[in-house]
Amino acid sequence: MLQYRQINEINFEALTNRTFHPSPGAWEDQVLYFLLLDRFSDGHEQGFLSNAGEIVHSGTTPVFAPSDAENAVQTASEAETWRVAGRRFAGGTLKGLQSKMGYLKRLGVTVVRISPVLKQAHAQETYTGDGIQNFLDVEPRFGTPEAFREVVETAHTYGLYVILDIILNHVGDVFVYQSGQPNYHQGDLPHPVMGYRDQHGNPSLPFKPVDLTKRPDAWPDGAVWPADFQEPSTFSQKGAIRASATASERIEGDVASLKNIHHGHGCGANYHPAPALKALCEVYKFWMAYADLDGYRIDPAYLLDPGAIRYFTGVLKEFAAGIGKENFYLISELTGERQQVCETLEQIGLDAASGIDNLPEKFASVVKGYRNPTDYFHLFRHSEAIGKGSHTWFRNRFVTGFDDSNSMGKDKTRFCADPDASPQLLAAVGLLATTLGIPCLYYGTEQGFDGQGDEHSVREALFGGDFGAFRSRQRHFFREDHPTFQAIARILALRKQHLALRRGRQYLRPISGDGIHFGLPTLPGDPLRSVVPWSRLFNRQEIVCAINSDPDSEQTAWVTIDHELHRPGTLLTCLYSTLPAQVQSTTRVEVRNGRAILLTVPPGGFVIYA
Incomplete structure (x- = not known):
């Protein structure tokens, strides 16, 4: 111990x-x-x-x-x-x-x-x-x-x-102010302190380094330890942070009853x-x-x-x-x-x-x-x-x-x-x-x-x-x-x-319902019910992920992908879907907005294609 x-x-x-x-x-x-x-x-x-x-x-x-x-x-x-x-x-x-x-x-x-x-x-x-x-x-x-x-x-x-x-930022509620737990106040004068709490939670210990020969009961559950923190100058003693706190108040004030360290x-x-x-x-x-x-x-x-x-x-x-x-x-x-x-x-x-x-x-x-x-x-x-x-x-x-x-x-x-x-x-x-x-x-x-x-x-x-x-x-x-x-x-x-999913560059991808008019998924009103796709690119590999913000219905959209990495007619395979039957299915790369694939995402779901 x-x-x-x-x-x-x-x-x-x-x-x-x-x-x-x-x-x-x-x-x-x-x-x-x-x-x-x-x-x-x-x-x-x-x-x-x-x-x-x-x-x-x-x-x-x-x-x-x-x-x-x-x-x-x-x-x-x-x-x-x-x-x-x-x-x-x-x-x-x-x-x-x-x-x-x-x-x-x-x-x-x-x-x-x-x-x-x-x-x-x-x-x-x-x-x-x-x-x-x-x-x-x-x-x-x-x-x-x-x-x-x-x-x-x-x-x-x-x-x-x-x-x-x-x-x-602080220690526990290890001492008691004379006026209870006051609110923060500016100025150089600290709030007066009654004493450190003893093992019973009462402020019976002097607010200064503890002399264990006089107060052996202060160890281990009284005051604050190690003794390096027992000097009163350890604490700001400014009182509790208020709801409308300034930056200096947040730095100097107590978090509720937790005592701030200077x-x-x-x-x-x-x-x-x-x-x-x-x-x-x-x-x-x-x-x-x-x-x-x-x-x-x-x-x-x-x-x-x-x-x-x-x-x-x-x-x-x-x-x-x-x-x-x-x-x-x-x-x-x-x-x-x-x-x-x-x-x-x-x-x-x-x-x-x-x-x-x-x-x-x-x-x-x-x-x-x-x-x-x-x-x-x-x-x-x-x-x-x-x-x-x-x-x-x-x-x-x-x-x-x-x-x-x-x-x-x-x-x-x-x-x-x-x-x-x-x-x-x-x-x-x-x-x-x-x-x-x-x-x-x-x-x-x-x-x-x-x-x-x-x-x-x-x-x-x-x-x-x-x-x-x-x-x-x-x-x-x-x-x-x-x-x-x-x-x-x-x-x-x-x-x-897949390294691309951890370190790859990231692009939110444009989508289209008709395969002709593309744009980023955008909130038209409240709420958005759409495929939201993104790509992760790393060392000439692209992985396409998408969620469906509609919890009730599947959503299908054309999704733009990198035109340099994919030839028309090649296939991307579903690595994961919240609809298990979709895993290992494929989607074909087509010439739309450069290159695009057609993605269907289950209700409120998530898919990964590569």
Whole structure:
């Protein structure tokens, strides 16, 4: 067990005197899978396939059947119990995750992105992992540091990489203001603090470095650890961010009751890091080496000073290169338009961004026919305006996804929350997997989860427990025979097989109903009901993909393809379709708008031709 109370107790020389798992050569080849550790697996499931692919007969939680839906909400009292359970720790563990690496491998993902695992403020229900109280220990409800390291080792054994979500912006609710939790205020004077919380959550500890000879009860569940963070100057002490927050308020203010860390001051290369930022660098260097991690997803960059991120990424990248992880990946959420995000990435040293230009919303709306397809596809186009050449595409700079609880807007809703949209889920996955960017699946998507409401409602427990999906309890969802799981596995296998689907240039293609008049699919009213096709081109190979934004009827259209790569009369073959009978069928290249093929896409479906 780790028992570090100060950062200087870490022996980095001994920690790094070994060979580490190499970084991926190309992150655009990867498929991420984001899971909330508390909601993924508790290791007590029965009847799932082990990592080796064998049926596990031990365990106490049976597999979910359709008749189990709503079994937790039969009465108003039961429904309230289920909702309350969703706001608390549900019971997912590192050992549970370790036992599901085979499940993830067979799904076809290649990177496991895990929510924060570090020790949380005692007796608080921060199951998402963002209420850290000890940066050098693992939350006991999740397991031990050794169990965390074993998770990463097992992932590597199965050919999977691991990215850990980390927190730089704040600690947990580890101290109490004299006036409760005040709102943010400008000015140099901080809000007065009553004291650090003790192991019972009471502010009985002095707001200064802890003297364990006088207060031995402060370890391990009181104040904040390691001791390097206990100086009052660690914290901004400005109060909670308001709804109408300015940029400076978001950087300096508390996120609700989570206490903001002061990182330093200055701009760009002249940024002066505070001791707390230097300590955070050491902390995350430690976990990179201790657990042999492959990347970090940093809490949203819009909550952090650009100079602080630049300093942090520089230190972490240098350390990673020194232990042989030349392509250790750093990701964060950045808001704003594409050009602004790309410029920011260059300035602060991040490798990739998620959430760019409201990407998740645009993505889902294109699939459902409520936006022009160009709104999504133009996010990835090359542009001289931002200094990129004609063959440069943003294939490894943007993390794409949907159904992520951190980027669903005010009303949290999974894609399948709308029953009318559920048949289009595979079209969404197909668009995600075969367009530019690094795709990231959100846990439960492969089982068709349909949560909606607040942020808790879209964080259903895959292992069931008291807060299972589909308003159920005590039923798990590790069903590899589920049609959605199997279809996603086939799509991801094709992505892995064809380099063009991972690295190729990308073109939204013009369509025609009569084979004479062509144009890009465009929203004529509301909604668009059409074939939406795109091509991926790589080294004289073209693969044509298409979705149908009409969930009720098949749609047929002529689709323009590259006239230099295809001779009239040659055939393209269907590699995948949401209508299995269509697979291996062919379509003939004709001289229309240069070159074109006739595509029929099933209702709300997805096809791949090559």
